[in-house]
Amino acid sequence: MIESAQTMHLARFPRVKLCHAPTPLEFMPNLTKALGGPQLWIKRDDCTGVAMGGNKNRKLEYLMGEALAQGATHIVTQGAVQSNHVRQTAAVCAKLGLKCTVALEHRVDTNSVEYLDGGNVLLDHLLGINIEYRAGGTDMQAAIEDIGAKLTAGGEKTYLIPGGGSNPVGALGYVHVALELLAQANEIGLRIDRLVHATGSAGTQAGLVAGFEALNAGIRVLGIGVRNPKDRQEATVHKLAEATAARLGVASIRREAVEANCDYVGAGYGQPTPGMVEAVTMFARTEAIFLDPVYSGKGAAGLIDLIRKGYFTAEENVVFLHTGGQVGLFAYRDALVPTG
Ligand SMILES: *Cc1c(COP(=O)(O)O)cnc(C)c1O
Numbered sequence: 001m002i003e004s005a006q007t008m009h010l011a012r013f014p015r016v017k018l019c020h021a022p023t024p025l026e027f028m029p030n031l032t033k034a035l036g037g038p039q040l041w042i043k044r045d046d047c048t049g050v051a052m053g054g055n056k057n058r059k060l061e062y063l064m065g066e067a068l069a070q071g072a073t074h075i076v077t078q079g080a081v082q083s084n085h086v087r088q089t090a091a092v093c094a095k096l097g098l099k100c101t102v103a104l105e106h107r108v109d110t111n112s113v114e115y116l117d118g119g120n121v122l123l124d125h126l127l128g129i130n131i132e133y134r135a136g137g138t139d140m141q142a143a144i145e146d147i148g149a150k151l152t153a154g155g156e157k158t159y160l161i162p163g164g165g166s167n168p169v170g171a172l173g174y175v176h177v178a179l180e181l182l183a184q185a186n187e188i189g190l191r192i193d194r195l196v197h198a199t200g201s202a203g204t205q206a207g208l209v210a211g212f213e214a215l216n217a218g219i220r221v222l223g224i225g226v227r228n229p230k231d232r233q234e235a236t237v238h239k240l241a242e243a244t245a246a247r248l249g250v251a252s253i254r255r256e257a258v259e260a261n262c263d264y265v266g267a268g269y270g271q272p273t274p275g276m277v278e279a280v281t282m283f284a285r286t287e288a289i290f291l292d293p294v295y296s297g298k299g300a301a302g303l304i305d306l307i308r309k310g311y312f313t314a315e316e317n318v319v320f321l322h323t324g325g326q327v328g329l330f331a332y333r334d335a336l337v338p339t340g
Contacts, residue, residue, distance in 0.1 A: 008214050008248055010176055013169075014065030018092060019057050020049035025184045025319070030286035035307045037314030041190070042289065043181055046296070046324040051091030051123065054084050054324025055204050058173030059165035060092045066169050067098070072159035074099040076148045078140040080107040080270060081133075082294065084325045085164050085201075087120040090127040101130040101151065103143045108270035109136065112334060119331030164201025171244040174207025175214075181319070182217055190317060192219050197321035198299030199223030199233060199260055204323060206240035209257050213241075214250040224302035225262030226295050227269040233260040264302040270294050272335035275301030280329075280336065292325030293332040299323070 024047065028040045048057040067075060075093050079086040079102070086102045093100035102124070108115065124131060134143050140163060148158045161170070185192050199205045205223040212219050225233045237260065241253040266273035276293055279300035283289045291297040303320055312318055329336065 014069045015061045016064040018050055018061050022180050023047050028287050034286050038312040038316040038318045041319040043319050043321045046322045052327055054088055056085040056088040056165050059170030062172040063161055063165055063170050067159040072157050074151050074156040074158045076101050076144045077161040078103040078144045078163050080105050082120045082328050082331045087123050090124050090129040094127050103132050103134050105134050105140050106136045114333055115331045120327050166201035166203030168243040168247045171203045171207035174204050175211035178208050178211025192319050193316040194220050194318045196222045196303045198226050198295035200226050202237045202240050205237045206244055209241045210244040213253050213257055223260040224264055224299040225260050226298050230260050230262040234258050264298050279304055290326045292328045294328050295325050296323050
């Protein structure tokens with residue numbers, strides 16, 4: 001069985017090639033100058049292709065590999081109303097000819113028409129998936145299990161993807177990125193000291209940490225939280241990194257290898273903060289790179305604030321992993337542009 005593959009040899013796991021990859025690793029000279037160091041690089045996982053890109057496409061390569069290996073006909077997943085994960089899953093289903101049903105949680109309390117119907121939701125509709133809405137605070141995993149059970153009873157071969165695609169299969173997508181990034185850095189002679197990115201459902205960080213630990217890369221990963229408090233976020237990432245390492249058959253993950261800073265969440269998931277608005281504006285005006293309001297904007301707000309607090313030395317090479325999500329900008333116009 002493929003599941004018993006005990007190796008960092010990722011090609012032993014089923015995968016559907018979906019992403020435009022390797023994604024670029026670029027220096028950000030203007031932002032580096034504006035902030036007075038460290039040396040700031042960016043890994044452009046906003047450019048993974050399919051349906052305007054983002055980090056979920058990485059996970060979906062392995063999740064869809066497993067779904068197709070199991071003969072799935074119908075994919076079921078969930079997220080917040082403006083979920084990038086749902087949009088990317090819907091797109092991949094369209095591409096692979098699979099049916100798709102999603103549950104969207106009203107996790108952000110708002111009446112904004114742009115939030116409720118624009119941005120990712122607009123694209124979800126164009127992609128032609130079935131959408132079911134749930135109230136904020138619903139147990140969304142239970143919700144998709146319910147939906148899945150009904151579809152199975154109706155004769156569908158369903159495959160459930162947890163929120164954010166974050167399980168040991170999806171996390172393989174970011175083990176893959178750990179290998180890809182290290183190869184790029186070695187090729188251009190770049191010593192990466194730190195990698196910083198937004199962390200939510202934890203699959204991105206878990207995969208990166210599992211990959212870097214197995215490779216003994218010496219690259220410290222810092223996740224900037226967008227939802228949960230630090231203790232909980234680190235525990236979730238560590239648990240998933242361990243499960244991912246077990247799947248790969250590599251050594252277990254040091255607890256110290258998992259670092260999250262959750263000081264930049266603000267009032268809650270998907271709630272704008274002044275730091276997010278500053279980060280989105282600053283990246284746009286210095287490097288012409290668009291971040292997003294829910295994830296990468298808060299991740300970059302953390303990065304910028306930590307730079308100002310002297311957390312990094314000027315000589316350090318810090319890579320910001322751009323996880324995508326720009327479609328969400330169109331759902332947050334009110335927070336991003338001056339009104340009146
Ligand atoms: C989902 C998402 C993240 C968080 O990744 P996780 O693997 O869920 O931690 C970061 N940025 C964007 C744009 C996302 O859509």
